[in-house]
Amino acid sequence: MTSNLETQLLALREEGEKAIAAADTLESLEELRVKYLGKKGSLSVLLGGMGKLPAEERPKIGAVANTVKEALQTSLDRQRTALEAAKIQAQLEAETLDVTMPGIYYPQGRVHPINGMIDRALDIFVGMGYTVASGPEMETDYYNFEALNTPPDHPARDMQDTFYLPDGNLLRTHTSSVQIRYMENEEPPIRIVAPGRVYRRDNVDATHAAVFHQIELLAIDEGLTFTDLKGTIKVFLQAMFGELPIRFRASYFPFTEPSAEVDLQWNGRWLEVMGCGMVDPNVLKAVGYDPEIYTGFAAGFGVERFAMVLHQLDDIRRVYASDLRFLRQF
Incomplete structure (x- = not known):
């Protein structure tokens, strides 16, 4: 065995x-x-x-x-x-790499002047304590007009004629609609900045486009005044353009009262660069805020206009043409 x-x-x-x-x-x-x-x-x-x-x-x-x-x-x-x-x-x-072979060239990308301008502006506002907010580009008539104190028979609608859809919705004419949506879901104090694409039925020329980009800011709190608005805009514009003269001219917007246009002295002449004003009490009521307690201010500007000024562009259409000879300059 x-x-x-x-x-x-x-x-x-x-x-x-x-x-x-x-x-x-x-x-x-x-x-x-x-x-x-x-x-x-x-x-x-x-x-x-x-x-x-x-x-x-x-x-x-x-x-x-x-x-x-x-x-x-x-x-x-x-x-x-x-x-x-x-x-x-x-x-x-x-996986052997033949180091004697020529490499594959991938051209380095560049930030588009519009994106670069948006990033630059948002950096300034975020540094001032603002939160970036966003919303849909297809809006209802309520958020785009009615909640912003612009009822159907209001003549101010003619200034913002836009593209309407068969279901009654429309392509937003400003990013102010983002402010309404944000206020509906948040309680004061609020400080937001809303960048985005907007649409208006404008005739396209060297300074106008039917589709462009806008940045708007909104601040709601107890005791805010027009002085706070002026100080905020002054800090922003000086951070963007440098120490240049700034002036405020009385204007009209249906969702702010009082309202003003902001001009900047650039190369010896005054340029209109922003619109602003104190939030109309009717707008605060529309979102459930008590205008006896809260006040606020808002402002907005076109990104392409800032890009044209800072980069000395002669035609707004250049930023949309995808011409590499133009884009490689940035």
Whole structure:
């Protein structure tokens, strides 16, 4: 019995070492490990018969079994190391980079003048404590006009004629609608800046476009005055254009009272750059704010107009033409 079991163990070692040496993948090697050295593997099955051996012979068979187990484990480790090295070498060969070959040129992108102007303005307002807010470009008549103190028969609508859709909605004429939506969901104090694309049925020429970009700001709190509005705009314009003379001219907007146009002295002449005013009490009532407690101010400007001034552009249409000869200047 002893001789027969010892013979089986030695035969198992020889068989296992040959099979392991022939394994060509890590997966097949793992299968061989389970087959020979697993809990239900061949070695365990053979050692299960040791209980039938005389007590004095068990140490000898046990020593042979340990030798067989160590030999198989050594073969497994050696073959695993070889297969892993071969796998790494194959990967290196497949991913080899020929440094003598010419590289692929990818031209570096540039920030579009409109995006750059928006980023620059938002950086200034965020630094002043404002939060960036956004809203849909397709709006209802209520958010675009009525909640902003502009009922259907109001003549101010003629100044902002826009694109109406068959369902009665429209493409927003300003980002003031964002302010209404924000106020409906938030309680004062509020300080937001709303950038975005807007639409008006303007005749396209060197200074007008039917689609352009606007940035508006809104502040609502207790005790805000026109002085706070002037101070905010002065800080913003000086951060954008430098220490230049600024003036406020009385104007009219249906959603602010009093209202003003803001002019900047640029290259020896006055340029209109912004519109502003104190939020009309009717606008505060529309969103559920008590105008006896809260006051606020708002202002807005066209991004393209700022870009034309700062970059000295002669035609607004250049920023929409995607002409690389123009865009590469920025």
